[in-house]
Amino acid sequence: MSVPPGASLRTAARKAVEGGVRAEETLLYAYFRLAANPDQTIKPGDYEITRGMTPQLLLDKLVRGDRIVLAVTLVEGWNFKQVRAALARAEHLRPETRDMSSDAIMKALGLPGVHPEGRFFPDTYNYTKNTSDLAVLRQSLHLMDKQLAAAWEARSPGLPLKSASEALILASIIEKETGAHGDRPEISGVFINRLKIGMRLQTDPTVIYGLGDKFDGNLRRTDLTTDTPWNTYTRAGLPPTPISMPGRASLIAAVQPASTRSLYFVARGDGSSHFSGSLDEHNRAVNKYQRGIR
Structure with a gap:
C-alpha cells in the first residue's frame, strides 16, 4: 500500500x-x-x-514508518560516470540529478568547485520509494569523508603525501591496480617509493582515465606518450584528481604502505602481482608473466 x-x-x-x-x-x-x-x-x-x-x-x-526499503550498490573502483548510471537505473529512486552537470551536483552537495571523482564511498545504500538520488549521493559523500578522515588520522609517519586529498588520489589508483587484497599495501609501497625519489608513477589506470571516452579497451603505446593531466608517464607526481572510488582497504593501504624496496610490479595473470626492486628484475618478470618468455 x-x-x-x-x-x-x-x-x-x-x-x-x-x-x-x-x-x-x-x-x-x-x-x-x-x-x-x-x-x-x-x-x-x-x-x-x-x-x-x-x-x-x-x-x-x-x-x-516501517516502509519498503530498496537498495542501490556503488562498487569499488567505479568512476563518477558509472555511479550516475547506477543511480539512474535504481528502482524508484527519484532522478533529481538527471539533468544536472557534475559541477551542479557538487554545488548542491555543498562542495562547489570540488571534482566529484573519488568523493563517494562504495557501499550498498538503502532508501525508500521516491527518495532523491541526491540524498543517496549525500550519504555516500559523508561516508567517504568519515572513512578518509579515519584513514588519514592513522597514517604512517614520513609519507610524501601533503593531505588527505592526496591520500584519496593514491587510494583511487591502488583500487584500479589490483583486486588482490594482500597486494594493496605492497603496491602502495611501490608508489610511495617512487614519489619519494621523484620517479614517475607510470601507472596505466591513470592514462586510461585521462583518455576518457576515447579509450576503446586497448591501451596502445602511443596512449602512454599522449599527455593529459592524468598521464603519469608524461607527468611527475600524483594526478590532479582521483580516478576511481576507492574502498576502505585501498584507503588504508595508501596511508599505511608496506615497507618495501620495490619500485616495480607486474600482473602475474592470476590477479596477483610480482614485485621487483630493480629494472632488470622487473623486465625478467614482464617477460615471464606478460610475454611468456622463460
Whole structure:
C-alpha cells in the first residue's frame, strides 16, 4: 500500500483496503481512531501488506514508518560516470540529478568547485520509494569523508603525501591496480617509493582515465606518450584528481604502505602481482608473466 504525505487516518484506512487489507474501510478507520495516540502520526511511503495482518500491526507499521526499503550498490573502483548510471537505473529512486552537470551536483552537495571523482564511498545504500538520488549521493559523500578522515588520522609517519586529498588520489589508483587484497599495501609501497625519489608513477589506470571516452579497451603505446593531466608517464607526481572510488582497504593501504624496496610490479595473470626492486628484475618478470618468455 502507498500512503501519501500528510495522510489522515481515514486516508490511511482507505489506502490499506485498496492495498489488499481485508477489512471494511469504515471499521478500520474507527479502529485507527480508537487505537492511535493523539501524538502519533502516519508516515508516508510504501508499505508491505502481509496476509493475516491485524489492524494493530498495520497501525504500528504506519506509525513506525516501517516502509519498503530498496537498495542501490556503488562498487569499488567505479568512476563518477558509472555511479550516475547506477543511480539512474535504481528502482524508484527519484532522478533529481538527471539533468544536472557534475559541477551542479557538487554545488548542491555543498562542495562547489570540488571534482566529484573519488568523493563517494562504495557501499550498498538503502532508501525508500521516491527518495532523491541526491540524498543517496549525500550519504555516500559523508561516508567517504568519515572513512578518509579515519584513514588519514592513522597514517604512517614520513609519507610524501601533503593531505588527505592526496591520500584519496593514491587510494583511487591502488583500487584500479589490483583486486588482490594482500597486494594493496605492497603496491602502495611501490608508489610511495617512487614519489619519494621523484620517479614517475607510470601507472596505466591513470592514462586510461585521462583518455576518457576515447579509450576503446586497448591501451596502445602511443596512449602512454599522449599527455593529459592524468598521464603519469608524461607527468611527475600524483594526478590532479582521483580516478576511481576507492574502498576502505585501498584507503588504508595508501596511508599505511608496506615497507618495501620495490619500485616495480607486474600482473602475474592470476590477479596477483610480482614485485621487483630493480629494472632488470622487473623486465625478467614482464617477460615471464606478460610475454611468456622463460
